[in-house]
Amino acid sequence: MKKFNIAHKFEFTSIITLYAQWIREGKLKVNSDWNKDLGIKFTAQDPCNIVRKTWGEQAANDMRFVIKTIVGEENFTDMVPCGINNYCCGGGGGALQAGYTEQRRAYGKVKFDQIRRTGAGYVIAPCHNCHSQIEDIGHHFGGNYTVTHIWTIMCLAMGVLGENERTYLGDDLKYFGL
């Protein structure tokens, strides 16, 4: 909108910032008790369009606050580098639909190696492009992780995730809490 000088009255924000705000205000009653004994490890992708290109480090911090709240700080490992300096997954900017599959995967190898070094079994990717790309490179390079959304883990942590809402959970959590 800035690019085209289109005036607008509304404010624009990210759901991730709202999740963080609602947790801080006590409106969203969620914690990581469910994962205390399980100790399932998570990492997270910083989507370029949310972090580096739009809301910056604040969105990265909000995302980490939310994820650590719902999975437990001890169960979260960051990629290196992360936040505003994280690498793009390689699926953005239309790359997933551009048809240059071999190059897209070579690009994604950087992300794959970053994920593998965290040792995490779950990658939270709060962007559909990142989600698809990280799943694809996981299959292609033989990764052993599941890609999921914040909302899936949030609902799991609150005990309200339905049986049919678990496409993005691995076998270890498919029936958890049902």
Next chain:
Amino acid sequence: MSLPIEINELAPEFKELVKERVPSANFDLCLTCGTCTAGCPASELFDMDPRKLVRMLVLGMDEEIRKTPWAWVCTMCARCTNGCPMAVDIPKLVYNMRNSWPREKRPKGILGSCDQHIRTGNAMGVPTEDFVWTVEDVAEEIRDTQPQFKDLKVTVDRKGALMAINQNSREPVTEPDELSPLWKILHLVGADWTYPSVMWGGENYCLFLADEEGWRYILEEFVVHIDETLKCPLVVNTE
């Protein structure tokens, strides 16, 4: 085999064109330090990297720049610009390289999604009535089968709601059950929200296609709908 570049025959016309559109792009300030290239996962793909691209631009190797498919494997992620000591705007250069391709020659996958978005308001081309039907159907099932959410409300175009929330079109089309977790969170915090029926898709393939007209059209339609029809003070981008 590498060949010497015949500088005398080259005039950096493409550089001038992009500079006109992006006056702050700073191409002439490039120090060739290579910070961009060292931190770019697309370096070496199609025998290209960001530093090389800027050198080619400055030298006026316009033909090579206009035809390299690297324009479509660079994701315009902006990590290069973020690290650049001289704020050279490589993503905007790549955007303009994409824009210089004849529209019909640009990648079909992106082109198709952009066209669908212009036509239907979402990249998957779902008619609005199908979107509304899916949303209502999924909400009803939750209300009927999950007693805790028997009062769950999901609305489209509810005027005066505090938040208008966009939705990636993948969920309603291919995995409608994935719509529910977000709704449940919104319900539990008592959020006052609605989906807009106009340009509701959260994706933006016309930006990726570098289709200025299409991109602008989508934004304008969206802004008018939110500001004038729904009067929602807050727009929320979802996961």
